[in-house]
Amino acid sequence: MKFVNYVRNPIRDSPINTAFARVFLAFYFFWKTVWYDWRQLYDIPLVLYEGYAVLIPPSPTIMVAEKYLLLITLTAFAVGYRLRLSSLVSAVIVGHMGVVRYVYNTSGGTTALFIGMYMLVFFGLYRHRDRLSVDAIRSAGSGSPASLVDRLTGSVSDSFRADALRWSLLVVGIIYFGSGFAKVVNGPVAWVAPENLSRTLLLFDSFMPGSNPLAEPLLGYPVLVTLAAIGTLVLELGLLITLLAGVGVTTVVLGLYGFHVGIWLSLDIVFFDSIMFLGLFFSWDRVYAALASDRELTLVFDEHCLFCARSLLPFKLLDVNERITFHTQSTVPERYRELDDVDFENAMYVFDEDDRPYAGYHAFRELLRQSKLFAPLVFLTGLSPVSRVGTRVYRYIADNRSQHFACAFNQQNELES
Structure with missing residues (x-):
């Protein structure tokens, strides 16, 4: 199992990873969009951020129309058709949906929309690097016929740049680093102190008894609580550092997966969006070659x-x-x-x-x-x-x-x- 440090080297020997990530990202937004009931959201009486309320359309029908327009543009994005337009329109709609949801709900599932929005923009900016798309197949006919025949009958010796994945991975690294940096600024000693995390574990276990199987065992071992807190800082800060240092990221990414599983089992908080985003950077081309x-x-x-x-x-x-x-x-x-x-x-x-x-x-x-x-x-x-x-x-x-x-x-x- 290996994850790719695209920041160190965005070049691969096939375009499969970029194509897979594009389809995977489109599927993610489908999942985030197709089930969402905008009419129900408008029934919420509480507005958390009045400053953004001006961006909320007066009728939920407009948001429903945006939803179905997004599904159409995501379909075009998934197959790589008119990527400049489909990625831009999808990013704008996702950004607007994220703002409207943020007015009512500031959870990680909402803020993750903005991370995905950046990724959509990167796929649009570097669309010419995406060689397994409808656009790439259409543009193949613009050259000389002989060159296209030569590409088919010759050996595939090209290198394929995955710049969209490179900048997307950098964004993910910055997000994790920001979370860890905030903990350091607010006092690293207090953060790693066992009573800090223990208090949170006790609170969640009291409100949702039985749903946090790791909470009670951890509360009995302050040293483990301290190690968990230190591990959180190391992993959140470590992803960006390893990316910029140009070393392998597999260990850190697997650690982050373990970190998210630990949060799920101890606090019953599932960072599903983060798990999906990290999966974009797996070496899927190696899996395809094995198949x-x-x-x-x-x-x-x-x-x-x-x-x-x-x-x-x-x-x-x-x-x-x-x-x-x-x-x-x-x-x-x-x-x-x-x-x-x-x-x-x-x-x-x-x-x-x-x-x-x-x-x-x-x-x-x-x-x-x-x-x-x-x-x-x-x-x-x-x-x-x-x-x-x-x-x-x-x-x-x-x-x-x-x-x-x-x-x-x-x-x-x-x-x-």
Whole structure:
């Protein structure tokens, strides 16, 4: 289990971590938004911060409309479509929702919205670094056709910068450091004194008896209470220090997870948002590589079709173990040309290690089968109704690609000549 210090080095050998974090962040805001009842919030008679009350719309209907607009923009953000716009609009709405909620509720679940808002901004600012997005696939067609074919048939030797994760991690480090620094400024000796934390443990255990299994045992051991307080300071201050020092952060992050579990068991306070944010910086690309198949595949595609080449680019980037060999129709090995019932002009083909051919829709399904991560999707696409529809959709696209789907390699070559 390893977490990445992106502040030290934001460069990875695949774009998977950035893509995963984008989808993960969108899911987080979905979870924070979809169930929230803004009409019920307006029934609360107490306003904690009058200064922010001016930002509250006069009707909860406006907040409900914002909620559904956010769900739409988050969907676009999750797939990486129009990231500059979708990330900015999502960040503005999240920020406004956070302010409105803060007027009534100052809990950590509310303030966490502002941390996530910064992350949305960073993904928008560094959208050009996100190579596994719809925007990246669309922009791949803006270069020369030959360069796109070369990217598919060559080796993936690029390095991928995760700048959005770099600055997001720095924000998380600053937040933790601020919490620890406030404890130091207010008196570190008093904070680590056993009676300080013991008083808090006793208070929570009195109000919620039975929900804090660690509270009573800790109260009997002042030394453990003191060590817990010292550990809190070390972990909260330590994340930012290790980030800036350029050393590994795995130990500190795992310590913070343990710290949050300890708070849950002793005070019954769950910092779910912090746990989610820390998970963004796990080395998910290593997990994906472990789930990737070692099966060798050979793929043959139409080099004259821009739509075909662009649609295959994500599979090239996801082939982290380089087990897929890409060939154009003009460079396909002879042994595949001699196979019966293979028509390269009619469909894209994937050949497995036994030279078994899979055409069109089924070829894409074999590409998905290269990673256990896509096992649910492979199962779904194998169901008879889905397979029949998918085969017809592929056939329609293949038959009409030169008319509707920007198969413009030949046209561009003619213009260049």
